[in-house]
Amino acid sequence: MPRTPAPPLPFVALRRGRTLLLAALMAGPLQARAAVEVPVVEVRSQATRRGLEIDGAVQAVRQATVAAQVSGNVLQLQVRAGDQVKAGQPLARIDERGAVAALAQSSAGVAQAEADLRNARTQLERSRELRAQGYVSQSALDNAENQFKAAEAGMAQAGAGRQQAALTRSFASVTAPFEGVVLATHLDTGDLAIPGRAVATVYQPGALRAVVQVPASQAMLARTARRIEVQLPDQRWVAPVRRTDLPTADAVTQTVEWRLDLSGADGGSLLPGQTVRVRFADPAGATTASATALSVPVGALLRRGELTAVYVARGGQFVLRAVRPGATQGDRVEVLAGLSAGERVATDAVRAGLADARPAAAR
Template identity: 60%
Template sequence: MRLSALNLLWRPGVVSLGLGLALLGGVGAAAAAVEVPVVTARPQAVGTGVEYDGIIQAVQQSTVSAQASGRVASLLVKAGDRVRAGQVLATIDDRETQTGVQRSQAQVAQAEADLRNAKTNFERTAELRAKGFVSQAALDAAETQYKAAQAGRDQAVAGAKLSALAQGFTRVTAPYDGWVLQTLVDPGDLAVPGKPLLTVYAPMPLRAVVQVPASQDALARSASRVEVQLPAPAGSAAPTQWVTPTSQTALPAADPVSQTIEWRLNLPDAAAKGAVPGQQVRVRFVGAQVQRVVVPASAVLRRGELTAVYVAQGQGFVLKTVRLGADHGAAGVEVLAGLGADDRVATDPVRAGLAGAQPAAAR
């Protein structure tokens, strides 16, 4: 006969065993209690300013175009492929250019034969003139023919080089090491000089491009520093990081339609490794210093629409919802509401949420 769970709970042996496990669990929890570092939320000086959305761009990005006419015979790469400088990306039907090369080679051979004939005639005429058998006019005519043959040979050689150059244009190559961003033609499409075939870019260096409203241009130019929010390196506790560009350039004219001024911010290679062209980033123009309550970004707990921090209370922690403001990078995240004066905030909300967690000394 099977006993119900209720009967088992009321059996004396089971009750004693349950109490023993509870006591052991209490002892284990006390032994496993962890101390969580806390910081005191006080106003501190942070920089103010404005933030705008920007886009990551490759400093080196090229649209490779055709330099010869003909059908695209083959497309040897696709979007996302890595390429090396000089690597063949596509070929264009070269039957016409091959014919031109053969014709130029034949013209060079004919010009060299004419030059040899003219040279021999000039040398023979010079000998006869020295013996007085021909007139000076005959020698001058032979010399003129010889020089004309030399010019004809030089012209044929130049034509052969031009034909070889046109033949080389049927092989479209990568201008530098990089990646194929997109292909704009397929095999069989007609290629003409100037028609875009592919877009390639170099993975480094990168820059952030931001459109600043013309009305805020003076504020942006007077900023004490400019920062770009990028993905943090692998293994970092924070998901993002604010970095300072290595150089910045504001275009001298505003866009007549959007009334914005383009700023180009070159990024340090080490910090930009996690970014890719086309990715959206935040750009901050930092101004004067003001007093704001901030907490470390790692102290903020985000669960869906909930934004909260663990605040020390007695020997434990309580969860308080907060309303956040601007992210000030290394200084922390601004807290607009939800914290009282001198609240002690846990820097590790995951450990603070464990049973028996205790606050360590404030720092």
């Protein structure tokens, strides 16, 4: 007896089955993935020493960015970053064919001016002799004298033009302004150099300083600090040999720049651009016994470039919030702005930044 085929499933039922299967496949891995629980700690106040700690950067006291003064292709870049250079040592060579042609043209102009001057001098001497004998008028003599003076001016102008052309030709070789180290090169062989375009940056090692931007609201505290120290990358705190605070505040960031010169021994191992920590301690008139400030664990801070933030627990999840850190005391950091007492923050900012992180339940 022939086998009767099974009736086909309705289209709706088939589509529903595929949907349920797809949902089951997608839901399986998500349900199996466990959330990452990150411990949290309550923000609290603690007794603290009055002072201020801010991140700064190392900067060379003597640094120059050498720029091209003529246009032309760079034929050869003669140094690399990190090279030691002497004062006057060539850094790059620029195509000088245009400058050579201009020098030749100006030299020809000088030769023409010399010939005109000789001719004017001869005409003047002849006019004077003829005037003495009464063969020419006074106006003819005056005209000869004026032509001679014009020839003298033309000679001076042509000579100045030749000097300018020779000076322009010398600019084809870009040289170091002083003895130092090449910090960076900004052009390469074949690039087009134009007047004002940077070629290389040179700095003098051994003379370094820490530069820090102090908030304008804390400017008085910094000025009255009895002790200013710089923390080097090797964790040593050293005192600057000279300190300077600029007399103006930045209109955008509302900060005052402080420059703290380091001794040769302290700055000998540093490089421009390194990050350091600057501490303004023991301000005059501060009562250290009664001073309190909010603080969080050191691991709670997340630093990404100019951003310093913490993860605040809210509704079973973490919310990133920018804060302004202060001084570090032991394993805790002062928080000058951005948090309130009683809020809870993640103790591990790295783990709290994961997509499936959530605050751990209190025990």
